Amino acid sequence: MAKFKELPNKLPRPPGELQELERAWKIPGGFRLISAVNNQVIGILYVGAAFLFFILAGILGLIMRTQLAVPENDLVGQDFYNQIFTVHGTTMMFLFAVPVVEALGVMLLPQMLAARDLPFPRLSAFAIWAYIVGGLVFFSTVFYDLAPKGGWFMYPPLTLKEYSPGDNADFWLLGIGFIEISAIAGAIEIIVGTLRTRPPGMSLTRMPIFAWAMLIFAAMIMIAFPAVILATMLLEIERSFGWPFFTAERGGDPLLWQHLFWFFGHPEVYIIFLPAAGLVSMIVPTMARHPLVGYRLIVVALIGTGFFSFGLWVHHMFTTGIPSLSLGFFSAASMAVAIPSGIQVFSWIATIASSKERFRITTPSLFVLGFLFIFTVGGVTGVMVALVPIDFQVHDTYFVVAHFHYVLIGGMVFPLFATFYYWIPAFSRNMLSERLGRWVFWLMFIGFNVTFFPMHMAGLLGMPRRVRTYPDGLGWNALNMVSTVGSYILAAGVALFVIDLFLRFRPTIDKSVDDPWKAGTLEWLPTGAYSTRSIPFVTSRDPLWDQPNLAREVEEGRHFLPGAPTGGRETIVTSPVDARPQYIIRMPGPGWSQLVAAVFMAAAFLLLTIKAVAIALVCAVISIGACIFWGWKLDHGPGKGEVDIGAGIKLPTYMAGPKSHAWWAMVVLMLVASSLYIAYVFSYLYLWIVSPEVWAPRGSPDLPGAGWPIGTAFLVIAGTIAMALTRPMLPIPGRREPAVPPLIALAAGCLVAAFLAELWGHLSTGLRPAENSYGAMVYMASVLNFQLVFACFILAAFAIARYLTGRLDRERRVTYENAALLYYYAAAQMLFGLVLVHGFPRLAG
Amino acid sequence: MTRLDEMRRPERGKLLPVLFYLTIGLLLWGMHLTLVYAAHTAICALAASPLAATITLAAVTVAIALPLVLILFCQRAFARLLGISEGITEPRIYDRISFFLNLLSLAGILWSGLAVAVLSSCAPGR
Numbered sequence: 001m002a003k004f005k006e007l008p009n010k011l012p013r014p015p016g017e018l019q020e021l022e023r024a025w026k027i028p029g030g031f032r033l034i035s036a037v038n039n040q041v042i043g044i045l046y047v048g049a050a051f052l053f054f055i056l057a058g059i060l061g062l063i064m065r066t067q068l069a070v071p072e073n074d075l076v077g078q079d080f081y082n083q084i085f086t087v088h089g090t091t092m093m094f095l096f097a098v099p100v101v102e103a104l105g106v107m108l109l110p111q112m113l114a115a116r117d118l119p120f121p122r123l124s125a126f127a128i129w130a131y132i133v134g135g136l137v138f139f140s141t142v143f144y145d146l147a148p149k150g151g152w153f154m155y156p157p158l159t160l161k162e163y164s165p166g167d168n169a170d171f172w173l174l175g176i177g178f179i180e181i182s183a184i185a186g187a188i189e190i191i192v193g194t195l196r197t198r199p200p201g202m203s204l205t206r207m208p209i210f211a212w213a214m215l216i217f218a219a220m221i222m223i224a225f226p227a228v229i230l231a232t233m234l235l236e237i238e239r240s241f242g243w244p245f246f247t248a249e250r251g252g253d254p255l256l257w258q259h260l261f262w263f264f265g266h267p268e269v270y271i272i273f274l275p276a277a278g279l280v281s282m283i284v285p286t287m288a289r290h291p292l293v294g295y296r297l298i299v300v301a302l303i304g305t306g307f308f309s310f311g312l313w314v315h316h317m318f319t320t321g322i323p324s325l326s327l328g329f330f331s332a333a334s335m336a337v338a339i340p341s342g343i344q345v346f347s348w349i350a351t352i353a354s355s356k357e358r359f360r361i362t363t364p365s366l367f368v369l370g371f372l373f374i375f376t377v378g379g380v381t382g383v384m385v386a387l388v389p390i391d392f393q394v395h396d397t398y399f400v401v402a403h404f405h406y407v408l409i410g411g412m413v414f415p416l417f418a419t420f421y422y423w424i425p426a427f428s429r430n431m432l433s434e435r436l437g438r439w440v441f442w443l444m445f446i447g448f449n450v451t452f453f454p455m456h457m458a459g460l461l462g463m464p465r466r467v468r469t470y471p472d473g474l475g476w477n478a479l480n481m482v483s484t485v486g487s488y489i490l491a492a493g494v495a496l497f498v499i500d501l502f503l504r505f506r507p508t509i510d511k512s513v514d515d516p517w518k519a520g521t522l523e524w525l526p527t528g529a530y531s532t533r534s535i536p537f538v539t540s541r542d543p544l545w546d547q548p549n550l551a552r553e554v555e556e557g558r559h560f561l562p563g564a565p566t567g568g569r570e571t572i573v574t575s576p577v578d579a580r581p582q583y584i585i586r587m588p589g590p591g592w593s594q595l596v597a598a599v600f601m602a603a604a605f606l607l608l609t610i611k612a613v614a615i616a617l618v619c620a621v622i623s624i625g626a627c628i629f630w631g632w633k634l635d636h637g638p639g640k641g642e643v644d645i646g647a648g649i650k651l652p653t654y655m656a657g658p659k660s661h662a663w664w665a666m667v668v669l670m671l672v673a674s675s676l677y678i679a680y681v682f683s684y685l686y687l688w689i690v691s692p693e694v695w696a697p698r699g700s701p702d703l704p705g706a707g708w709p710i711g712t713a714f715l716v717i718a719g720t721i722a723m724a725l726t727r728p729m730l731p732i733p734g735r736r737e738p739a740v741p742p743l744i745a746l747a748a749g750c751l752v753a754a755f756l757a758e759l760w761g762h763l764s765t766g767l768r769p770a771e772n773s774y775g776a777m778v779y780m781a782s783v784l785n786f787q788l789v790f791a792c793f794i795l796a797a798f799a800i801a802r803y804l805t806g807r808l809d810r811e812r813r814v815t816y817e818n819a820a821l822l823y824y825y826a827a828a829q830m831l832f833g834l835v836l837v838h839g840f841p842r843l844a845g
Numbered sequence: 846m847t848r849l850d851e852m853r854r855p856e857r858g859k860l861l862p863v864l865f866y867l868t869i870g871l872l873l874w875g876m877h878l879t880l881v882y883a884a885h886t887a888i889c890a891l892a893a894s895p896l897a898a899t900i901t902l903a904a905v906t907v908a909i910a911l912p913l914v915l916i917l918f919c920q921r922a923f924a925r926l927l928g929i930s931e932g933i934t935e936p937r938i939y940d941r942i943s944f945f946l947n948l949l950s951l952a953g954i955l956w957s958g959l960a961v962a963v964l965s966s967c968a969p970g971r
Binding site for chain 1: 871945
């Protein structure tokens with residue numbers, strides 16, 4: 001075809017081009033739909049599952065409110081009440097709030113970025129199936145008396161084996177730990193997708209605010225979630241094997257759990273809020289018919305909030321005896337975070353006020369306005385509890401329950417309902433009913449405030465959290481009755497929404513309602529299973545407003561990549577800052593491997609909970625096998641050469657090295673691993689600082705002699721050199737280089753030997769992990785190293801297999817690069833660990 | 846406005862320097878909070894010296910706030926130092942975002958650091 005160097009391309013499109021695109025992106029039908037990986041399909045499934053958990057957890061909330069309606073009620077027993085408040089909180093936070101925003105990211109981001117899909121569609125599908133299976137099993141524990149009872153933050157010592165016998169707490173620890181892994185998988189997808197699959201011309205400065213919010217959301221997950229993963233590992237290991245991380249009499253400290261949990265738990269609030277704020281920033285300009293006022297300031301607010309949120313965790317621990325000056329630092333940071341939050345609120349108000357037309361009052365607008373009111377009230381009480389003296393008074397009372405429901409429901413659930421009403425037309429044949437929508441809003445708004453506002457007063461009157469019942473005559477009766485009535489009004493609003501969904505929501509990929517709000521962003525372009533017919537060249541933040549013919553041009557295939565030049569699924573990878581086209585990524589289509597991997601990995605974790613170790617291991621092996629099968633088909637190689645994407649631009653269809661999306665994903669994974677290890681280093685130093693006299697305790701064996709760490713370090717360095725030497729020895733395509741497999745095997749062998757040497761060194765001194773917290777921390781370093789050594793071993797074996805089957809050479813080398821990157825990280829972590837474990841006690845002692 | 850021709854040229858901006866440029870203030874704020882919290886905890890737990898804690902924390906606050914003030918005043922020079930080219934799309938937007946984030950961070954550092962002046966070190970919280 002002749003080259004046309006301008007866009008829109010005015011030449012006629014070749015016959016069969018659209019059909020080829022449709023064939024490549026066809027969604028499997030019937031029962032095979034569960035093997036689909038298209039973001040629209042799995043996005044709808046993901047949002048649906050999260051909403052189901054919202055309903056289920058909401059029902060538990062109603063049971064709690066019914067129990068508390070009158071004093072000395074015995075509708076539910078104490079033990080069951082403990083289970084339902086734990087599962088209510090856990091489900092809302094871990095199975096609803098985070099997954100639903102991640103789901104919206106998976107569903108909306110490719111449309112907003114006009115990408116055909118996110119770069120790792122099977123990873124998204126894996127994350128979703130893992131979450132659905134793990135979440136359903138976790139929630140079902142409430143039906144057979146196996147649910148955890150320690151509250152959603154599961155503080156030890158209450159959750160240690162001696163105070164919480166049985167498997168209930170283990171379901172929380174292993175189940176939630178597993179679901180966090182699923183969240184991290186989604187976060188990797190979102191980071192790489194947002195930075196690398198934007199349309200040409202959409203620089204960072206033109207990115208929709210929701211994309212900014214999701215980028216920060218995913219980065220926060222990457223840093224925050226490993227802390228709670230480590231915490232759950234430590235607690236589960238203590239429960240199962242008696243390593244005393246949290247037992248004070250053996251040098252542990254229950255407060256370590258609180259530090260780790262809240263280092264995750266406080267950013268979690270903003271992990272939930274920031275995407276919701278991003279959604280509001282998309283809805284407000286459309287309803288105001290005016291570009292967002294203060295785009296730059298909103299970006300400032302999002303980034304600032306994301307950072308500040310990591311400096312607030314201690315404000316959940318004001319009453320634990322921390323020195324007052326330290327409380328001052330965290331109190332100051334807790335108040336400071338109100339500034340970026342306030343910036344966003346004022347930007348939205350300014351956008352509404354700047355509009356020359358009247359702000360359209362639709363159902364999404366009502367939910368946005370409701371959000372502004374409720375979230376602001378929650379923010380004000382947030383500043384109150386950031387003040388140490390007030391926190392001392394209201395800690396663990398219903399005031400705090402009221403505060404965080406105002407923040408979380410106001411800050412997240414109301415924007416979510418606005419989102420449902422606003423974006424459902426993009427995925428359904430019908431809009432939801434505006435008339436019913438207004439009823440839904442008012443029922444929810446009134447119901448919410450009637451439920452939760454009285455809780456402020458109940459808390460100030462001294463009503464503690466988590467009580468199953470209360471005696472008559474304390475002045476709490478009327479307030480609790482009002483709250484209960486409110487909760488049923490709120491539930492009626494949600495029920496009406498569900499009815500509306502059943503009546504009008506008819507999911508579709510290509511017959512959706514056509515931009516009913518006349519919005520300016522790309523998700524309102526006409527779409528099919530392939531997303532947009534062609535990928536637009538973007539020159540502003542509101543392309544559909546600034547380029548009025550864009551929708552038609554894109555639909556006619558007159559922008560980038562109008563067909564499927566490689567014959568399969570593909571999208572354009574652009575540079576991270578200015579979004580200049582770099583290469584074409586070839587993506588996998590429907591498949592079963594990610595589904596098998598997710599289901600069996602969930603099974604492995606859940607079987608470990610009930611100590612069915614042998615079957616759990618079999619499931620783990622099947623899951624790893626499915627991952628290997630999945631990975632085997634990903635590296636297509638450069639066989640398709642370059643393709644013309646339009647405007648005279650030709651792009652390669654394969655990329656290795658730092659430009660490749662696989663390289664980026666591995667770097668993000670390494671950052672996650674390093675967050676986990678930093679949390680471990682913090683834990684190690686924390687236990688030392690609170691009990692330096694037991695580091696190591698009197699009578700403990702001496703550290704292994706210097707020869708052990710030096711020998712271990714030698715093995716690590718030798719392995720690293722072997723891995724690095726492999727790179728220049730990779731053969732040119734079609735040739736062989738016999739030294740490659742032995743070098744990779746040598747590298748893997750050195751790492752395994754180093755791990756064993758480190759372990760054996762400590763064992764040989766007689767140090768045992770169950771004796772004291774020092775021993776437990778020393779061996780915990782090896783547990784964390786084991787995960788990496790195991791992963792490196794698998795990746796090394798995978799790379800050797802690829803080489804032996806002619807799928808690894810100097811050009812087709814992504815497999816090697818991934819293995820090498822993780823190897824270098826593992827080596828660095830092990831070397832640092834040697835310095836910490838062998839050097840620090842000598843230095844401190 | 847970006848021209849189509851620019852899409853045919855290689856990228857001028859590298860992500861890491863741009864991210865560093867945007868978040869330098871916040872990184873310094875994070876470093877400040879980590880250092881003052883860790884130093885305060887360690888000095889009070891191990892040495893039990895309120896005076897040493899107060900002096901250390903004040904010194905850390907000043908040592909971190911000063912470079913941030915410098916960056917605020919020499920914003921473009923700092924961008925050039927990081928190799929951020931004027932040729933990237935809309936460079937002034939990055940400048941503004943970085944400026945406001947640095948300002949916010951400086952306020953955060955001084956606000957937290959002020960606690961040293963009004964509260965006694967090492968006194969128990971309750």
